[in-house]
């Protein structure tokens with residue numbers, strides 16, 4: 001799978017990615033040429049969004065929260081599958097999230113809203129724990145690891161399923177960041193890798209992984 005495996009169409013000011021859906025018209029996802037990493041749809045988001053469409057995880061009427069949503073591709077896809085979704089990211093990504101929610105609202109069969117959630121900060125307004133937490137390409141810089149893990153601990157209940165999709169990168173500090181993240185995570189969570197053959201047939205890649213994460217059950 002090549003980067004940006006969806007169909008990219010460009011208008012002069014706002015490049016737009018069309019992400020095909022099994023169930024009908026494609027999602028229309030605006031991106032921004034200028035801005036931080038959250039302004040484009042990353043491959044891990046494509047892989048996770050298309051995995052959701054396989055039906056492996058029941059989403060209809062489920063409460064879903066997406067962390068580091070960027071353009072909102074994954075969460076909006078979940079909302080077209082009947083989930084009640086909150087897509088979250090930093091303040092500066094809210095405008096793009098709102099544009100993409102508006103562009104795709106006619107395809108949503110559940111619900112979707114955008115909220116600011118900075119990792120490590122108070123999550124009271126996102127309680128009770130959702131059924132699913134979705135994360136695509138959120139493990140990429142060292143300073144974020146502990147705040148991100150705090151957020152995961154604060155948000156998850158015993159029945160929350162976290163689907164974390166990430167691209168395994170070999171450059172620079174990436175392997176160490178990834179190793180450290182999973183090391184820290186395993187103190188409180190159990191991990192199960194979703195085999196590649198369960199990913200969408202077209203939107204899969206050997207270096208993009210989906211991990212199913214649950215809180216460890218208290219012993220006794």
Ligand SMILES: C[S@@+](CC[C@H](N)C(=O)[O-])C[C@H]1O[C@@H](n2cnc3c(N)ncnc32)[C@H](O)[C@@H]1O
Nearest residue numbers: 037038041042045068069070090118119136137
């Ligand atoms: C590599 S982008 C991935 C975006 C999107 N999930 C995707 O895969 O297309 C990482 C996202 O994490 C968000 N992010 C980074 N640090 C964050 C923090 N401390 N709190 C909340 N979001 C953060 C960024 O704004 C960005 O949208």
